Amino acid sequence: MRFLSNKRAIVAGAAALLAVATLAGCSASNGAAGATAEAGQxxxxxxxxxxxFGAVPDQAGSDSNWKPVEDYIAKKTGKKVEFYPTSDYTALIAAAVAGKVDIASFSGLTYVQAVNKGAKLGVASAVVSSPGLKDPGYYSEAIVPKGSPITKLADFAGKKICFVDPNSTSGFLFPLLALSKAGLSVKSSGTDASGNPKFSDFTASFAGAHDKSVQSIATKQCDAGFAEDTEADAAAKKGQVTVIDKQYVPGGPLVYSKALPSAEQTKLTSIMKSITVDDITAAGISTSDGFTSTFFGAIAEKDSYYKSIRDICTQVPAAECAS
Structure with missing residues (x-):
């Protein structure tokens, strides 16, 4: 899911490498004894x-928004499910690489990035996170402040554009593809002080979450920008922004660690390959508005479903996520 509705880092900064190295070191020196299952399993x-359980921090409150799924998995497995907090997309990738999560909700890009960095993950399903869609997926939407004279993507040239995160599928990867098709250069012209990519045809600003990107555009801190459909459409209905373009994005996967005992992997795949809100409520688990407004089920998928993400990674120079 993309909370909200979110996988090699887009720009491999020293901070991201340090995060992976630090977590890997902790995994090797501090957690090995307590994490080991029966020998050979x-x-x-x-x-x-x-x-x-880990999740892409797409929106404030992502941990509570995912609580119904955590509780559902706990009830079905008979185990405690503990949320692993991450401050940004890179942190979740690093946690997966270091073996710090057993199950997780990734965006398509962060999943691809994590696997490319060495995380051993299996795809159980992909999340349907927009109403009306019958398959996993959602939309990356290009938005401008209400009343803006900008009416098409080509008008983004020379403007300050709000993206979500350099590791966001709908908040960066697909937007770069859209801008490239509109004639703007999306080849990185270096990095800023935070290690984020810079571009010659526009100024990039990274909000950190989809809701923050929408807020920055609505309040005209950015001339235009991108966010997932759930957040963008809600702001459009309030008259804060105007949606001028959108692209279909593969739904984010629910994954499990391939380091788990094989029997555990099989059980988790069976549980996570198909989850509906009805399944969750039937299990006696309460849901929140934040959850039911962005989670409309999970449908069985495999790693091959994310081939389009990998293909785009090879087309967009600044993505650097092909391998």
């Missing part, structure tokens, strides 16, 4: 009676 991020 795999390992857990924490212990055999606990499953650690």
């Amino acid at each position: 795999g390992t857990y991020a924490k212990s055999s009676d606990t499953l650690v």
Whole structure:
């Protein structure tokens, strides 16, 4: 899901490398004993009676928004499910590479990035996170402040553009593809002080989350920008922004760690390959508005579903996520 509705880092900054190295070191020196399952059967991020769940921090409150799924998995497995907090997309990638999560909700790009960096992950399903769609997926939407004279993507040239995160599928990767098709150069012209990419045809600003990107555009801190459909459409209905373009994006995967015992992997795949809101409520688990407004089910998918993400990675110079 993309909360909200979110996988080699887009720009490999020293901070991202340090995060991976630090987490990997911690995994090797601090967590190995407690995480080891029975001999020859795999390992857990924490212990055999606990499953650690990670999620892309697309929106404030992502942890509570995912609570119904955590509780559902806990009830079906009989294990405790513990949320692993991450401050940004890169942190979730690093956690997966370091073996700090057993199950997770990724965006398509962060999943591809994590696997390319060495994370051993299996895809159980992909999340349907927009109403009306019958398959996993959602839309990356280009938006401008209400009343803006900007009416097409070509008008983004020379403007300050709000993106979500350099590792966001709908908030950066697909937007770059759209801008490239509109005639703008999306070849990185270096990096800023934070290690984020700079561009010659426009000024890039990274909000950190989809809701923050929408807010920055609505308040005219940016001339234009991008966000997932859930957040963009909500702001459009309030008369804060105007949607001028959109692209279909593969739904984010629910994944499991291939380091887990094989029997655990099989069980989690069976549980996560198909989840509906009805399944969750039937299990006696309460849901929140934040959850039901962005989660409309999970449908079985495989790694091959994300081929389009990998293809775009080879087309967009600044993405640097092909391998």
